[in-house]
Amino acid sequence: MARNLEVKKRGNKKRRQKAVYLIIAEGRNKTETLYLTNFQDQSKSFIIRFVKAGSNTDVESLYKTMVAKWKELGLDANEGDKGFIVIDMDNDKQKAEKIATLINKNSNDAISFVVSNPTFEIWFLLHFKYTTKFYKDGNAVIDDLKKYIPSYDKNVDVFQICECSLSDAIENSKKIEAFFSSSGWPSVECNPRTDAGRLVKMLMDNSQ
Secondary structure, eight states: OHHHHHHHHHHSOOOOSSEEEEEEEOTTOSHHHHHHHHHHHTOSSEEEEEOOOOSOOSHHHHHHHHHHHHHHHTOOGGGTOEEEEEEEOTTOHHHHHHHHHHHHHOOOTTEEEEEEESOTHHHHHTTTOOOOOOOSSHHHHHHHHTTTOTTOOTTSOOHHHHGGGHHHHHHHHHHHHHHTTTSOSSOTTSOSEESHHHHHHHHHHHTO
């Protein structure tokens, strides 16, 4: 009798206590992963898992890798699982078009794209000021950011420096979205702009 009960117990699918948030980013630097790792320590409701991008970090490869890892881990949107593809547009029209195509192609609503133009550093800059200044590339953003974080480097975690201004950054990112509301997104016409504020707000809200 005990053996039969054990089999029945094993057959029951138990709901996980924490949702899994998969995050994949371009492999050129650790900026995004270093920053986003900090939200793991604050969370009681989710686990962040970073997906290795490998040598191919074009947007289509990142998407395919994310979808494959989602299936491999058996993740389920109904369990609260989510996937985030963090990508820089680099003020590149062709790249923007590829991102837009993949967004339309994606059939899993739990997987979303977190796009920044030109680069993710725009999110850090918004902790210190609201701006609609055009940036020709990521280096131009970093030059501006170093006025506020002189020691900034692509492989340095700046979370503690920015943490006290998170609410300001979120509001500034919303203002930029409103400023470019008449332009399509993702698009090089929106420069600067970033979806990082939406991701961070969601992480903060779900950490409770």
